[in-house]
Structures are given as structure tokens and as C-alpha cells.
Amino acid sequence: MVADKYGRQVTNLRVSLTQRCDLECFYCHREGQERSSLEMTPEEIFRIASIGVEYGISKIKLTGGEPLLRGDLEDIVRLLSSLPNIVEVSMVTNARQLNYERAVELKRSGLSRININLPSVKEVTYREIVGRDIGDALRGVESAVDAKLLPVKLNMVLLKGLNSDEVEDMMRYAKKVGAILQLIELEPIKRGSLFYNKYHHPLDQIEREISSKASSVKVRYSMQMRKVYTVNGLEVEIVRPVENPEFCKHCTKMRLTSDGKLKPCLMTQENLLDILSPMRRGESIEVLRRIFMDAVYMRRPYYTYGKNQARIIGGSS
Template structure:
């Protein structure tokens, strides 16, 4: 397993399959990519070649994102081929679930999909529509499809937005508990957004986390996922994702990202990318791409840092 110069291993590979999406959520960070209408996406063959090389550096978990990954008709093929790699322990999907029919959910599970994260900013139909611009019913139907297909547990991603859904935490907790899911509450990041936007919608999670800590019957720490805390509240688990100005979060990051156009991205908050798709399309030997992985890993640096965090020589 390869670690960066801060001693952080590379375990998780977050792959954007497309920038296409059927929603226009105004807070979306687009996986740190500049928006592009290009259809020059990676093929399943190219994705597998890149992931295979990534496993040589310790990658064990793959998360498929977008845009909206369900817009790709070859999604099940990609999942199936990833699941055939012995080094990959887990394949998960981030989706808005609006295009997730029962048949497709079953197909994905049988192809090897282990988990699903559904972006759902609110269960209040008016709030949902205000945030994403469309009705909530297709999203709820997609969540039901995942449950019926036994892709369990469903994790609900809720980006907390001040003045929009910041009063919806309890209803979201009840919803997640009712479906036997996990609620993941995510702090809004200032990525590529104007300062005014961030000030208007950013909702600090500190008080919420203190409340959960006081009420939880158990608290665990996901050490391979940025030291995130998971609170057990009755029959529900609530995970807090609090990255802003959080050096501990960054110092326990084990992710490397791959953009939809085949570029490695060492950090979500940094615009640097390293092109790996071009040498693959030129038919260059694996050693070339291995070198680019090493470069990406060597360029990883905690975005939020505490004074005195040393690099490992």
C-alpha cells in the first residue's frame, strides 16, 4: 500500500463517470470539475485499465459518481467489471436515484454493487423542489427500488443549507430510520462558490454534533474515511461530514479522484489534475500511467492544515 508524503494511504478511488445530470442543484461541487459538455467520456475498458493500475498503489474501494452516473447505459457493465477485480473490496454509487427503477437496481446489485448513497436534500416536497428544481416523487421511488433490490443499507446524503433545509434534520432522521438507512449530514464547502454564496448558505455543524454526541448511545470513528464520526441514535446511525477548516479531516483523507475525462485529481479543493487517459489511448505501457499515479500521490497535500504538520520524508 502506497502512502503520500503525509503518511496517508490511498484506499478510496472516487470516479466521476459523467458530468451529465438530470438535476441542476445550485450547491453542487461537480466533483471539483469545470463544467463541460464534452461527450468524450472514459469507456469501461479505459476505466478498468486505470483502476487496475490504481490497485497497485493500494486502492480497495471504488465510489462511482457523476454528474448522475445512472445516465450511463453501461453502468452495470462498469460495476460488473470492477467487481471482477480481486483487489476491490467494495463498489458504491452516488446518485439522486431519480432514474433508479427496480429492474435496474436489481441488475446493479447482481453486477456487484455493494452500497448506494442517495443525494436527498429534504423529504419536504416543497423544499426539495426549491433546491433541485424538480418533484421529489421519482427520487423516493428510486430509494424504494434500492431497498426492494436489497442494496442495503441506503445512505442518505443531506448537504445542510442555512435557511433552506436546516430545519429539516429531524424529518430526515425519521425518514432514514423508517427505511432502515443511514443519514449522512454534510457541511457545505466553499468550493468554486462566491464568498457571498457561502456566507448565505453555510450552516456550521458544531452544535448539531454536540447534540448528537450528548444523545448517542454509541459513537464510532471511521478512520479510513477522514475520521468521520458516526452517532447511534436509537435505531438510526447519523454520520457527520465536517470538512471546512478541519485539519483532522484532511489528515485522514485516503481518497484519490478520477474525473469523467480521465484525469487524476489529488484533492477536491485543488484544481490540479493529472491526465492519465491520453497515454492509455496512445497505447503507452502501464509504467507510464504508474508514474502518473505516483505523481498524483506525491502532490496530495492536506487542504486544511494545522501548524506543524510534518511531511514524511
């Protein structure tokens, strides 16, 4: 297992499968990636991931865009789950394309669990945020639960003035379907300061209210010291990526963009390393391993102790 210059081990690989999506959520950061139509084949994804496994990667999360738009998604999952020492292959999706049959097939292919981006359970709010009706998304949530892609986690990014007053509604829904709720702070990626200041909703007050009702709390030490509260049998996880040195201090992730670039940090575009082009040129495995290790050594905490003022990426407006 390898570590970067700050002693942080790299055990998780986030693989963006495509930049295509069936939604246009205005707050989406697209994993911090610039738009690109280039996509890796299942075999290329497998080869790059296998290099990561050599250096200690044990968990893989598939992201996008929308991963379900890949017709070969099951093949990708099957290949990745066959890698030695991989203990989990999971996925982030909006679930709109997920019916029960496909959920079962993904489970059979080796998908362990699923995170579903669901900004609201109210029809009007959901449509305002993503521009579509909510029905397909809710059916996708039910399909994931019924197919035992567990635990199903619902990702709710808090947006001031839009869904910030709907946390209790989401908590009731998550408990009803048997999911875990993740409340996520809006990240200042690819948006200017005006946008960020307009929609960013601090989690402090919400967390205090949840904490006051919780019967227990645990800390996920391997996941940026996140707190998970249990409220009437429902687990609510608080995700604070902004101005949070702990988020960076305990980061274990390497990212792979859909066009084949290693991305050591979500929050910056300054240190991308292309591994797909050398692979397609036929470079040796030694060269590819060196590129992976170079990416590991380029990792540095974006927010650091004593210097943790939020930096707004994407301009000043």
C-alpha cells in the same frame, strides 16, 4: 500499498463517470471538476482502476454528474468488481432514475451499496433546491433498500435557510426506510464567498443536539475521524470537510474525473494529471503507472494544523 509524502495511504478511488445530470442543484460541486463532455469508456475506466489496484486501491466509488445516466453503468460495475482485491464498489446518485429492476441488476453486476443525495424529504423544499418533484427520488430510495444495496446512506448537505431546520424530519425518514443518515457540511468549492456565507450552516449545534440524544457514538478512524451517533436505532454520521485538518490528515482518496484526469485533492484544481490522453495515444503501462504515482506524490493536506483557515474556491463573490 503506496502512501503520499505525508504518510497517507491511498486506498479509495472515486471515479466520476459523467458530468451529465438530470438535476441542477445549485450547491453541487461536481466533484470539483470543470464541465466537460468527454467521457471514458468502460474499458478505459477498468484499465485506469487496475493500475490503482496495483498500488493498493481496494474500494471504488462511482460518482458524477449522475452515474445512472450512463447506459453502460452495469458493464462498468461488472468490470470494476472483477478486479482483484477490490472489496467494495459503491455509487453516489440522486436515485431519480433508479427503479427496482435496475437496482437489482446493479446488485447482480457487483455494486455493493449506494449513497443517495437527498437534501430534503419535504416536497416544497426539495423542489426549491433541485427544481424537480420529490416522488422519483423517494421511489429510488425504496428501490435501493428493496434491492439490498446496503447500507443505503442518505446524504443531506445542510443549507442555511433552506433545509437546516429539517434534520429531525430526515432522521425520521431515514429510520423508517432503514437507511443511514449522513449530515454533510457545505463545502466552499466552485462558489464565491457570498454564496458560501449565505448558505453555509455550521454543524456544531446540530451535532450537540444529536449527541445529547445518542445512545452510543463511534469514530470512523479510516474516514477522517468522523463521528457516527446512534439515536433510537438510527445511525447519524457527521461529515465536516471545512476547516478540518482531520479531514485531510486521514484522507485516503484519489479521484478520477470523467474526462480522464487524476485529481489528488477535491479542494483544488491545481494538480490535475491527464492519464486518459496518454492511454489513448498508446503509451506503455510503465508510463501510465508513473502518472498514477506522480498523482499520489502530489497529494497534500488542503487544511493543515496551524493553517486551517477556509479558502473559498471560485472567486470572491
